[in-house]
Amino acid sequence: MKLKPYRIGYRTMKTALGAAIAIYLAQLIGLDYYVSAGILTILCIQPTKKKSVRAAFSRFVASMIAIGFAFVFFELGTYHPVVLGFMILLFIPVLVSFGFSDGFVSSAVILLHLYDAKNLTGGLFLNELMLMVIGFGTALIVNMYMPSIEKKLDRYREEVERLYSTIFRETTIYLRHGESDWTGKELMESEKLIEKAKALAYQDVENHLLRHENKYYHYFDMREQQLQIIERILPKITALPVIVGQTQLVADFLEDLSEHVHSGNTADQYITKLDRLKANFAEMPLPDTHEKFLAMADLNAIIQEMETYLEIKQSYKGFHNKKGLNPSPA
Template identity: 60%
Template sequence: MKPFRIGYRTIKTAIGVALSIAIAQYFGLQYFTSAGILTILCIQTTKKKSVHAVYTRLVASLVGMLFSFIALETFGYNPIVLLLTILIFIPTIVTIGVAPGFVSSAVIMMHIYSEANFTLALFYNELGLMAVGFGVALLVNMYMGDIQKQLDHYRVKVEDLYRKIFSEIYKYLESGDTNWDGKELIEVEKVLNKAKSLAFKDVENHLTRKENEYYLYFDMRERQLEIIERVLPKITTLPVMVQQAQLVADFMKDLSENVHSGNTARSFRDKLEIVKKEFAEMPLPKSHEKFLAMASLYQFIEEMDEYLEIKQGFKGLKE
């Protein structure tokens, strides 16, 4: 059972409904409670979604009014005419891309049907309900909770997990420690999915912004994770430990201590070039098993260079 919780979206919805009904009632609009229904239908999780919701519902409602006026005034106010009107109306709003506005438009159409007389006063009344209902929805949806702290929390969590992963690789190469269960790999994937979803939500809450630096950051970390998951089998299945393993171990220890949101990838790529040179200067192994181990290690450092190249392409977060 989920714990009882009143979120800020629930609070916004309650305030919006009460406010829109109060305004509609104050101006003496008929069916004033419908303004609250229109507000409910437009409360969304992000500002962009709210604006789009208002657009689809406004257009659908106006089209619904037009259809109702033509059909009901021409053929009479009876259920058969209403049925045929809806049969034609639904494909129309689907065609013009405002299908989500059907429920809102249905509210308006039912008002017209109930009155059984399409007058100018009724037309203005329905426009008033839409103005109040949709307007209040936009107003209350302009407030969105600050998610900066959550994004920072996810960033710190991801970096901690990366440090742990690199530290475990270092311990394995240093001493052959194989006690790591790899749970951090599963955990970091889950954290990245949540973080990217939250960062995208932040983009949607800015009407003119097309990207978010945190989204780019988590996307960069996700691409790095793909490399880590790809190379781990190569490094954890070495047939035998060789002298070159210590070089890679030292590099991974240094890298594990410097995982952060800034951009120091260039300096680490330079360090990796030094590792490659020292690697090449070491004598070739004499046994087949040692040769395979050395080849796996060299492939690993090539992949880590790609890991750092991805980070180098990211400008870094402002902290």
């Protein structure tokens, strides 16, 4: 059987390091069940900082609830497997009701310590509290380091822009010649890439505790909206019954646009060009056949869609390049 290639990632390294540190600290200060500090750390290492904080909080609260249950069922009742099972039967729905169900495993660790000790003393409570502080605290500390993913997001951004340029360029060829051997694969590639990029951008948001927005997420969301417009335009272009004079004007506009798909925000100038294009349309002779009339109607619809396309970009703040400029419209 062929083994799958495996690379040790940051999360794996942080889990190993965190578990080792937690166990060492718990053992150093002489805690009972010190190895459990490593288990609690492992349970709290999450893919993002925010998820790690939420996990630590949820597990801490669930563990404190577990101690309360243990006091009621064990100290006021008896230490017996049947009592333990009945308590868990009631304990899980309580955690679910309060939204702390993901803390069950860590709280079960604490619960079994109390069951094993057969005596809930102040010293044991302090021992379990210290295990939680060391275990969850170590996880939070080691998880504060997250590698930057901006370079990867920049690569995705540049690739989306390249794909959009290709789409507009191929559309221009079709408008000018009435045919093209373009397969349209860039449309599907764009959709998949934007979906992947938005997921990664959201992860970047989750890695900043005080940040709730992300310029990359807004960027790819904007591109996704534009892609929907492109997907509406293309059927209209391929369905043009005849090539009319106005078709070449639209082709010139799209060709110009294909050469200026970047991350900046100067869409105003292209909206101005689109206004001039509409003015040129108005000055041209009226269609003298039904097919030309239909072609004109479709071209006008395309122009309206392109105006929306540019307005979406116009409302976007844009990226700054290395010189601090916003270089492009599309």
